[in-house]
Amino acid sequence: MKRRGLTVVQRRNMAGRAFVYPWFVAAIIFVLIPIVMSLIYTFSNVVIQPTGGYVLTPAGFANWIKAFTLDAFFLDYFYQGLAEVATKLPLILLFSLFAATMLNQKFKGRGFVRSMFFLPVIITSGALVYVLDTNVTSDMFANNGEEAASVMLSNADIQVLILQITNNADLASGIVGIMDQAFVILWASGVQILIFLSGLQSISTSIYESARVDGATGWETFWKITVPMILPLVVVNVLYTIIDTFSNYNSELLRYVQSTIFGKADYAYGTTLSWVYFISMFAIIMVIVFILSRLTKHYSE
Amino acid sequence: MTLTRFTNKLKHPLFWKNFGWGLFRFALFTGIIFVLIYPILSVFSGSFKSYSDMINPTTIWIPKEPTLQNYIDAIQKVKYFDGLRNTAILSIACAVGQTLSCALVGYGFARYNFKEKGLLFGVMLFILIVTPQTISLPKVMIFKSMGMIDTLWPMILPSFFGLGLKSGIFIYIYRQIFSGMPREFEEAAYLDGCGDFRIFARIMLPNAIPAIVTVCLFSLVWNWNEVFEPTTYLQTPDMMTLSMRLINVNGFITQEAGVVKDLVYVIPIRYACIILVIAPMLVFYAIVQRKFVESVERSGIVG
Numbered sequence: 168m169k170r171r172g173l174t175v176v177q178r179r180n181m182a183g184r185a186f187v188y189p190w191f192v193a194a195i196i197f198v199l200i201p202i203v204m205s206l207i208y209t210f211s212n213v214v215i216q217p218t219g220g221y222v223l224t225p226a227g228f229a230n231w232i233k234a235f236t237l238d239a240f241f242l243d244y245f246y247q248g249l250a251e252v253a254t255k256l257p258l259i260l261l262f263s264l265f266a267a268t269m270l271n272q273k274f275k276g277r278g279f280v281r282s283m284f285f286l287p288v289i290i291t292s293g294a295l296v297y298v299l300d301t302n303v304t305s306d307m308f309a310n311n312g313e314e315a316a317s318v319m320l321s322n323a324d325i326q327v328l329i330l331q332i333t334n335n336a337d338l339a340s341g342i343v344g345i346m347d348q349a350f351v352i353l354w355a356s357g358v359q360i361l362i363f364l365s366g367l368q369s370i371s372t373s374i375y376e377s378a379r380v381d382g383a384t385g386w387e388t389f390w391k392i393t394v395p396m397i398l399p400l401v402v403v404n405v406l407y408t409i410i411d412t413f414s415n416y417n418s419e420l421l422r423y424v425q426s427t428i429f430g431k432a433d434y435a436y437g438t439t440l441s442w443v444y445f446i447s448m449f450a451i452i453m454v455i456v457f458i459l460s461r462l463t464k465h466y467s468e
Numbered sequence: 469m470t471l472t473r474f475t476n477k478l479k480h481p482l483f484w485k486n487f488g489w490g491l492f493r494f495a496l497f498t499g500i501i502f503v504l505i506y507p508i509l510s511v512f513s514g515s516f517k518s519y520s521d522m523i524n525p526t527t528i529w530i531p532k533e534p535t536l537q538n539y540i541d542a543i544q545k546v547k548y549f550d551g552l553r554n555t556a557i558l559s560i561a562c563a564v565g566q567t568l569s570c571a572l573v574g575y576g577f578a579r580y581n582f583k584e585k586g587l588l589f590g591v592m593l594f595i596l597i598v599t600p601q602t603i604s605l606p607k608v609m610i611f612k613s614m615g616m617i618d619t620l621w622p623m624i625l626p627s628f629f630g631l632g633l634k635s636g637i638f639i640y641i642y643r644q645i646f647s648g649m650p651r652e653f654e655e656a657a658y659l660d661g662c663g664d665f666r667i668f669a670r671i672m673l674p675n676a677i678p679a680i681v682t683v684c685l686f687s688l689v690w691n692w693n694e695v696f697e698p699t700t701y702l703q704t705p706d707m708m709t710l711s712m713r714l715i716n717v718n719g720f721i722t723q724e725a726g727v728v729k730d731l732v733y734v735i736p737i738r739y740a741c742i743i744l745v746i747a748p749m750l751v752f753y754a755i756v757q758r759k760f761v762e763s764v765e766r767s768g769i770v771g
Contacts, residue, residue, distance in 0.1 A: 183580020
């Protein structure tokens with residue numbers, strides 16, 4: 168006799184689909200269709216009609232060519248953004264691994280130190296760093312004493328003043344620059360520390376114990392046990408850091424793209440810029456994940 | 469007697485090693501924590517400074533004539549409570565939506581093996597990488613046609629379908645914790661005639677509490693601090709969230725006619741604004757910080 172209806176496996180698969188498909192249908196509407204639409208925009212001119220709709224006229228590669236040849240600001244911001252990721256990424260990773268190893272040790276007041284380290288996770292927003300960023304610099308000068316008078320004298324834009332001073336490669340301004348950079352790095356690594364810390368805690372202590380019995384030093388156990396065990400998390404952290412840096416309101420490139428789309432109402436061109444940005448970010452992530460997965464494979468063999 | 473014991477302790481080589489290490493650690497942590505909280509401290513002290521303190525170069529940390537006027541000005545000019553209401557509604561609704569919907573999707577990815585699962589998971593990772601700016605314009609069009617512009621719905625609605633802010637990370641966290649659960653749970657319940665959804669709600673979900681706490685907290689915090697999406701969909705000043713007000717704070721303070729754009733006047737109000745915006749999250753963090761660290765450690769982001 169032939170069975171009627173679905174088999175057990177089929178029923179199970181249908182149940183699985185019931186969990187995932189509402190998300191997928193919404194993803195088609197809210198993400199996948201918009202991606203296709205925005206790709207079409209980049210090859211067109213978009214004119215919003217007063218009635219509410221919009222008209223597309225084909226424009227070929229004009230927007231893309233404009234981004235790389237005519238726009239005086241975009242390439243500058245773009246290289247700046249890439250340089251920022253290139254410098255910040257290794258520093259954030261190193262610092263967060265270091266901080267996580269330190270926080271994983273047992274010492275008095277660990278709870279307090281931890282809660283301080285994760286404070287930026289709670290309050291850091293691009294907005295806050297954006298508003299604070301200039302203030303930190305100006306405050307340092309105000310506290311230096313010698314510069315305070317000139318800062319207080321001037322009602323003109325402090326930012327411009329500081330920028331001028333900073334460009335003059337003064338010793339004091341060099342220190343301020345490092346302080347600012349340290350502040351940005353430290354504030355950006357909260358989540359990464361958390362991820363590394365949870366990874367460190369999942370390594371069972373018996374591995375370390377047996378290594379110690381065999382006579383391994385702390386240095387050796389770090390490189391031969393901790394680092395290989397934590398390498399998959401480096402991939403996660405690289406991904407998170409790149410996504411975070413690129414989508415942070417503090418990034419000048421992003422603000423430029425946003426102001427082009429919504430401020431200047433240059434819809435098609437702004438969308439093209441965001442595509443350049445998206446494609447380069449995608450490429451960077453792919454390259455780094457590829458290299459790191461090779462490394463992980465090497466360790467696991 | 470006790471003295472000799474003490475000196476013996478001092479002679480032990482491990483004592484000096486541990487002591488030196490502890491001293492080094494203390495110095496290091498003090499330095500790092502100083503850099504971490506320096507901006508907040510200086511903003512906090514600045515927010516109480518009166519005009520005379522601002523122009524007095526000998527006042528550095530503690531204002532000589534502390535005033536609350538900056539806070540009163542900030543609350544009035546930025547319309548703080550409007551912003552607080554919008555941000556609270558937005559982030560709580562999104563946190564509830566993301567915590568529920570991402571759990572469902574993550575469970576589907578973790579416990580079932582239908583044919584196209586790999587493909588859908590790839591789509592999820594892809595969505596995580598897509599920059600929000602790339603799709604912002606088409607999304608504005610879509611939400612405009614649904615009449616949702618200048619409401620909080622464009623942020624809240626997607627988060628109930630597992631598509632809110634950084635939802636991919638949350639789905640991933642849930643998938644990790646659900647894949648680690650023993651198969652016997654499910655089979656026993658299944659034999660007792662429990663349906664798939666009941667297994668999820670009654671057995672799996674209660675065992676995933678660390679992940680739920682983690683997702684809920686991160687979602688709340690990230691939505692609270694989010695700038696880009698609200699700036700895209702909200703237009704009238706009444707609807708602005710706190711973080712939007714923070715970015716436009718200079719505009720808010722100096723928008724009145726007749727006010728001279730005097731930085732000495734603007735800066736303390738700006739500082740008061742910053743403190744007011746982060747204060748709710750600070751209070752929240754003070755309450756949950758122990759839970760926060762614990763559950764992230766146990767939530768199995770690691771797998």
